[in-house]
Amino acid sequence: MAGKQLTPQNATITTAAVEVKALTISGKQVTLAVFRQLEEASIIESLDATLAGEPWGRVNYHPDKCADAKEHIHVVWQKEDELRRATVYPPALAAHRHLSAGLYVEALIAEGLHHRDPRTKSEGSDRIQVVKASKPGASFARFTHRDVQFHGPVRDDFISVFGNEYFRQKDEPQLWHRLRHVAGPDATSERIAATLPAHAYTASWQTLKALPQLFIAV
Structure with missing residues (x-):
């Protein structure tokens, strides 16, 4: 090990070329x-x-x-x-727009996510932000999946259920019908999340x- 010590005898100064x-x-x-x-x-x-x-x-x-x-x-x-x-x-700031992003949040809402859910209030990477817009068809959600932030539209009937448990009890079957009409007959939040290209981003x-x-x- 002694031969690998840096000393005045074995140290030299060289000039590195910097490519611009x-x-x-x-x-x-x-x-x-x-x-x-x-x-x-x-x-x-x-x-x-x-x-x-x-x-x-x-x-x-x-x-x-x-x-x-x-x-x-x-x-x-x-x-x-x-x-x-x-x-x-x-990745953490990407707000990457993807076809499955809004569907993922809609599936979570159909499965029980609501505006008082802890996942919508924490400051950590799992925070789900659902924003209701003032004009129809403009609401959206942001969330983080596998350390990548995604962004996608959320349909108005899902937004209504997100903020009102009464609508959930009345409209839950219709929500699943609307979701699976677009995302497939076996769609769940877990299956939709698997289609989000987090690793690729x-x-x-x-x-x-x-x-x-x-x-x-x-």
């Missing part, structure tokens, strides 16, 4: 004005949370000046023969987070 990657067009570095013109589009697919195209790198700039916003990264990516830019949030985030930073001209 710049985003260029026709050999010229991209400016902020050009970057602003890239169309904003999600690089993470809604259905399966895989990548929708080839990511090029991260850019530490955004035209909306979101330095004070929640944690996120900005990614330049290629969709077919065009470049896009995307804002991507970590986390994998996509990790891939994007590890991208090299691309520098643009100021």
Whole structure:
């Protein structure tokens, strides 16, 4: 072990080369004005949370000046023969929209979830937030499944039952009929949760987070 000790005799100082990657067009570095013109589009697919195209790198700039916003990264990516830019949030803040997200909460409501349920009030990762909108058809829910936050619409009749136990006793069979008409005859909250792409979203985030930073001209 003595030979592995750091001493003035065996230590040396070397200079490491740092690679700086710049985003260029026709050999010229991209400016902020050009970057602003890239169309904003999600690089993470809604259905399966895989990548929708080839990511090029991260850019530490955004035209909306979101330095004070929640944690996120900005990614330049290629969709077919065009470049896009995307804002991507970590799993815990993703609010990832998925077809099964609203159905999952509707199944929970049909199974007994209500506005006084502890799951709707805790501050932990299992919190289920159901928001009743002022106009019909605009209510939604947010929740965390396998450390990924999901977001989805909740139909008005489920919202009514969520806040009123009287409607539950009267309309519960109809709720199951409506849910299973869309989600399948054997739908339960557990089965629907299994279709949420939590692992895929986390994998996509990790891939994007590890991208090299691309520098643009100021």
